[in-house]
Each structure stands twice: as structure tokens, then as C-alpha cells.
Amino acid sequence: MARHDYDLPADYETRIAEGTMSDWYTQERAKRQALQQDTNFEREFLGLRDSIERLVAAASETVKIER
Structure with a gap:
């Protein structure tokens, strides 16, 4: 088991x-806090994450992009 809950950078x-x-x-x-x-x-971070998830989903198949 990992000793931390961080996703370490590449x-x-x-x-x-x-x-x-x-x-x-x-x-x-600071980001987590x-x-x-x-x-x-x-709000901006979560909105950006949602946008990225939609783009990734659109890359694999055709989906309607919400704006």
C-alpha cells in the first residue's frame, strides 16, 4: 500500500x-485546500476537468459537445 495519496508527477x-x-x-x-x-x-478547475473529460470522450466516439 502506498504511504501517500498523491499522484506523483511523471x-x-x-x-x-x-x-x-x-x-x-x-x-x-495548496491546490487540494x-x-x-x-x-x-x-469552480474553474472542476469546469476545466469536465471539459477535458468531454474532449477525451469525444475523441473515442462522436458525442454532442456541451457548451
Whole structure:
């Protein structure tokens, strides 16, 4: 079982070598905190995620895109 619930970045090894993982964790914690509050960031982030999910679904088949 993983010791954390983070989805580590693809360049994890490089960040460890450069010593920049602390910055990444700080940004990730700030993002998670903003998502738990009723903020503009939360609404924009979730809206963007929905748009991306619709685009991915449209790539595999023809679907009506909501705007």
C-alpha cells in the first residue's frame, strides 16, 4: 500500500535529483485546500476537468459537445 495519496508527477525522479519535490508538494497541498473550499479556483478547475473529460470522450466516439 502506498504511504501517500498523491499522484506523483511523471518527472518524479528528476525532481528528487534537483531537490524540487518540496515545491511540488507545497503546490499540491495548496491546490487540494483550494478545492475543499468554495473558491473560484475550485469552480474553474472542476469546469476545466469536465471539459477535458468531454474532449477525451469525444475523441473515442462522436458525442454532442456541451457548451
